[in-house]
């Protein structure tokens with residue numbers, strides 16, 4: 421569990437089992453919600469309330485985000501990694517993966533291909549390889565890309581507060597770091613070696629980034645590694661903590677789910693689409709002001725639906741391969757992907773789907789304070 425919570429996993433699971441329909445209804449009726457409301461709204465007793473939850477989540481979403489949907493694209497700049505995550509094909513022991521780190525010229529080519537689709541928010545992604553993707557290198561990449569994009573986000577190895585300050589000064593303003601699991605024992609099992617095996621250092625990543633000036637702090641766990649309700653309780657506690665400690669920044673939720681693929685990692689605790697739906701509605705109700713992104717691992721129909729009720733942000737035309745937008749030939753573009761994409765639509769088709777639902781595509785919705 422999130423270490424500052426005073427409840428054990430067993431106590432939290434026992435609480436879920438005792439939630440009644442009356443408790444769910446009472447949580448739904450409130451205007452302001454606390455941690456227990458989140459638990460009530462994702463408990464097994466909440467499923468029959470999903471139509472009402474949908475209506476309440478949509479109201480909350482409209483209040484803070486109107487009918488807008490922000491779009492972004494990830495740019496994978498490299499996939500060498502010194503970690504050993506048991507569920508990832510980029511892990512150091514996995515010899516079957518083609519490794520590649522893009523040069524500055526290749527990064528620019530990829531970025532130009534993304535920019536040509538209208539996208540103005542870029543997420544830089546890389547495996548953990550401090551010799552290649554050092555703070556200095558990431559800062560150099562940031563300075564180059566800041567001339568092309570309004571918003572730069574990072575999804576790379578956790579850094580020190582000083583490192584984040586340098587990256588913030590180079591142009592990055594948002595950060596995502598999945599905790600993968602909040603259960604320290606399971607974390608140790610899934611991350612047996614490498615710097616990522618340090619649970620505590622990863623856990624306080626967003627706090628360090630927030631102190632360094634980052635304006636958006638992304639939190640998540642990997643859906644499928646451990647029982648999801650206990651993980652979601654920890655995620656909510658983590659978010660409440662960050663909202664207090666880094667009140668100038670915005671917390672962003674993501675709900676990345678392992679979908680079983682042939683020959684791929686088999687998640688020990690599979691999560692259904694209905695569970696993801698319930699969780700996203702509940703988090704939108706309890707955290708109405710927070711950002712929420714919907715993963716490209718989800719099916720197009722689900723993504724188009726959930727951006728109307730809970731999520732406010734989605735990727736479009738994603739390639740999860742270093743070089744996948746412009747550098748690699750089409751037939752090689754899937755060789756070195758980190759995970760399988762379920763939504764493979766081109767950006768223009770994602771924009772068309774958003775508009776068809778009566779929503780507006782937003783490429784940029786903020787400006788840096790000078």
Ligand code: SF4
Pocket residue numbers: 501502503504505508509510511512546547548616
């Ligand atoms: S999940 Fe990230 S840190 Fe772990 S092996 Fe894959 S790329 Fe490396």
